[in-house]
Amino acid sequence: MTTKLFGEPVRRREDARLIVGKGRYLDDIGSNALAAAFVRSPHAHARVVDIDVDGALEVEGLVAIYTYEDLHGPMAEPLPVLIPHPQLHAPRTGYPLANGEVNHVGEPVVMVVATDRYVAEDVCDRIVVTYEELPVVVGVDAARSATHAVHAEIPDNVAARHHQETGDVEPALAASPHTLSFTQYIERSACMPMEGKGVHARWDDADSSLRVYSSTQASTSVRAAIAAKLELSLDKVEVIAPDVGGGFGVKINHPWPEELMVPLAAIALQAEVKWSEDRREHFISSAHERQQRQEITVGYDDDGRITALDVHIWHDNGAYTPYGIIVPIVTATQLVGPYVLPVYRVIVESVYTNTVIVTPYRGAGRPQGCYAMERTMDRIADALGLDRALVRERNLIRPDQFPYDHHLTFQDGRPVIYDSGDYPGLLDKLKALVGWSAAEELRAAAAERGKLLGVGMAMYVEGTGPGPYEGGHVQVLGSGKVLVSTGLTSQGQGHETVFAQIVASELGVPIEDIEVTTGDTRRFGYAVGTFASRAAVMSGNAIALAARGVREKALRIAADVLEVDPGDLEIDNGVVQVKGTPGASMPLRTVAVVSNPLRYAFDEAAKQATQFARPGSDDKPPVAVGDAPGLEHVDYYSPIRSTFASGAHAAIVEIDPATWEIDVVKYAVVHDCGNVVNPMIVEGQVHGGVAQGVGGALYERMVYDKDGQLQNASFMDFLMPYASEVPDIDIDHQQTPSPLNALGIKGAGEAGVIPGTAAIASAIEDAVGRRIASMPISPTELYDLMRNDDSELTAACARRSGTGAMA
Amino acid sequence: MKPAPFRYADPGTLEEAIAVLSSEGAGAKVLAGGQSLLPLLSMRLAAPTTLVDINRVPGLDTVEATGDGVTVGALVRHNALLHDAAAARVQPLLARATANVAHPAIRNRGTTVGSIAHADPSGEMTSVLALTDGHVTVATPSGVSTVEWRDFFVGPLETSVHGPAVVTSAFFPALPDRSGTAFAEVARRKGDYAVCGAGVVVTLDADRRVAAVRASYVSVGLTPEVHDLTDAVVGQPADSADWAAAGALARTLVDPDTDIHASADYRRLLVGVLTERTLVAAAAEALGGTE
């Protein structure tokens, strides 16, 4: 049996547990806990005039009611702006409970604690909150026109004006042989994990300590936030992310109001308190993403090479900016994709609206950036009558140009310097995989069946694995069990498998002996969190370094015992042995026992180890200076900058010209995330991402009416694609290792979702010959576009007679 | 998303069910498959004082297919009807339409009669009851009566039956001779409520010419309606009739609404397209039956 598992399609070790119902999700914890429920604002913008709880007091089972007036000290302050930025000139955050004003439907106003959730909701129903309604701002265009202000002191609704430029764009545009300008839109969607957020808190009065379970992507930071806000010492707070039923970004923002209010109640009431978010709450009080208005001007030459790019984006950040301007920065900096842009200027104005806050959703601004760049490529190709793949190819960064410096500053404050990649390689593979050159034959064949067929593609580069750091702890027990922990959390990605593969490979132990724990502050106190496709890169490398530390110590101890040079030793299948000399060996578990000079013979392992024990020298301490008992090691990985993964997607759509239904009949993905730890898991990530990409392109949107009411706040009307809507996906891999980390890996978590909207928009445009400038698009909207005499025909359509005209 | 408090009763007989409904008064609701009622409760869009669960009532779970038509008991699940071969022979629309009701998990619990009692104009089976010219049987304290579909559907989620009542069955008349049917819909996702659905019945005369065309739509209008499209194609040979003209006529007869998934105009477009497509299929079936 090999322990060299790095790169192998090892089956996900967590799945058996999760699939048979042995997962331990937030709502599985504390079945007897008191339940919290929230009275949430029914208005998008209003002053809270009065809160009358009298009618609720008689409800049997009511335990406590909290309003803003019950909050003191740091809890009465606004929630933190997690990631301040000099260009975020007007940050605003809400309060744990509304302080006099509400800025979106769903904002928490009152917390009720009762014997169970049913009773808590009964109480909520009887609390009468009087509001004075204020004018409502919905959508980027309304925010931009600034007829009304979301926050009175910010009359232009602009929270931030993010600006980067790599040269003087105006003269470059003026000198360009051609220019074109256009405006396009992309709508809101949201993460929609199967399990919503949730918090369970328990106060141990005798120990003055608090244990909190939270369905979070960042347990260490939630811990720090709770300690700060509730004025507890950090060592008296532990936060554990149990099994988390999906995150996709929404659980990285913190502290959510509920993450503070539930512990507050647990302490005040000296009782276990739990809140688990329901789906409606998730729609109206968690987070959304993606709405932008994009104004783009591009200069290019006769060959389609870009000479200058000028982009002005309005980004809807919702009511508050707790997560800073990460999403705008990511859009601004990742927009450039795999291309050489001689001069680039980008301005992203992040604007307030009276809608749910915007924080990262898988892709985190990249799908919008990709949509801007890739649709620009399509427009250039169309204007010049060139193949869309050819225009892309001419603009690609060549493999010999790495490291490639875009002269931009990334979300982590570090330069956008691409570490490695082979973008022409991606494009060639993609064309082969999707059959790009056969598109015209496919189109003709589909036309015979009465269908309009179109192909589209999109390429992306994704900065993954941003710092500042992650850590790993690896410990070998006397039983032979290998404990691995890292502070970042898991939401179903397969960390228990990939981190174990890394340790098995590094340490030479069977994977069955390895146990991985993530997101538990009792086990690992320092961590950043799971986002930005960083877990494998960051914790993977940290754990590899920790495993190497353990290996080194094990070899040193074993060398001492076996009286050989450590360099002559290897660890194979859990046994330390002299290379090439059978017999001269000792099990790693025995090394673990020997590593601790205090060895009460509780068990067989300790007894066995005594045969190896040699009397220590009398003039040295049993534990040498600088050494430590035990066979364990902690290490950290802190990269100088992000590593850049890349990929290319193509979609083939068929459209029914009678009903305007859109069917994605083929979807091809070429993916490069450097060295692959587990190809099966990477493909799973790609599949899930593509499903969300298709959802974002064709199905999902947040339908707000002009009053800021979300019209489709349920799975009945928010159209997440079912398996029946997600096409089969063809995947090809390319592996361009990262030179930045020891394992040569790049992140893979978000890639699948990034190019979906761009590629599908391109394919629809190709099929119908009309410009697609607003995504997502549904059949009813496509019908409107097709019957509108004013909608723009593509030049390709004019060249290709027949399509585009309505029957 | 937890229901407000309610009382619960699960009577063992129909008489008992009626009695409980009577004694509990206006706030009482029948609970059948719960696939429409429970979401309303959980979202607190409905707060009945009492749920009268009829699932223990004997004799309501049968499908009876005779030459006259198909009687579907109140506890027959959509899935049972979907797979009832005898019912499909007598009235093929039943299987064709139930196949479009939601997904298997919901069809396994949701009842066809419950769907009709719920009177959702987006439901397939309300439309099929109308198209086949069916009726329901209603048990009340004053006895058992039948109500024609036309008199039953009053508005969206509203029927003419008030007070303590259990719809015990729905009756779908058999497909007439020399007739064919088809059912089709456009939904945003597979299994969703239709953006627009169409069911049609084409009846031919002895010369295999079109004698009658009836159509009914799903998610179009506030209550199920049946539209007579005969005029557009009457007397034309069934294998070459101008079905597009029938589709065009249908478009002029319907009055769909706009919602977040589709504009009224788009629904009207689909009415035309689906009418034409289903009529082609239904005519072919009718022709096949006359060979």
Ligand SMILES: Cc1cc2nc3c(=O)[nH]c(=O)nc-3n(C[C@H](O)[C@H](O)[C@H](O)COP(=O)(O)OP(=O)(O)OC[C@H]3O[C@@H](n4cnc5c(N)ncnc54)[C@H](O)[C@@H]3O)c2cc1C
């Ligand atoms: C996700 C989802 C998707 C769905 N998609 C579709 C779809 O595409 N098409 C479709 O048609 N339906 C759809 N449904 C609804 C489903 O078909 C329901 O089963 C049906 O509408 C109601 O049947 P039920 O037995 O569940 O009734 P219940 O939910 O138990 O009751 C519904 C209403 O009817 C009343 N009622 C029920 N039975 C009787 C009776 N015998 N006498 C008097 N009153 C009665 C109840 O009091 C209640 O008011 C969907 C449901 C869900 C949850």
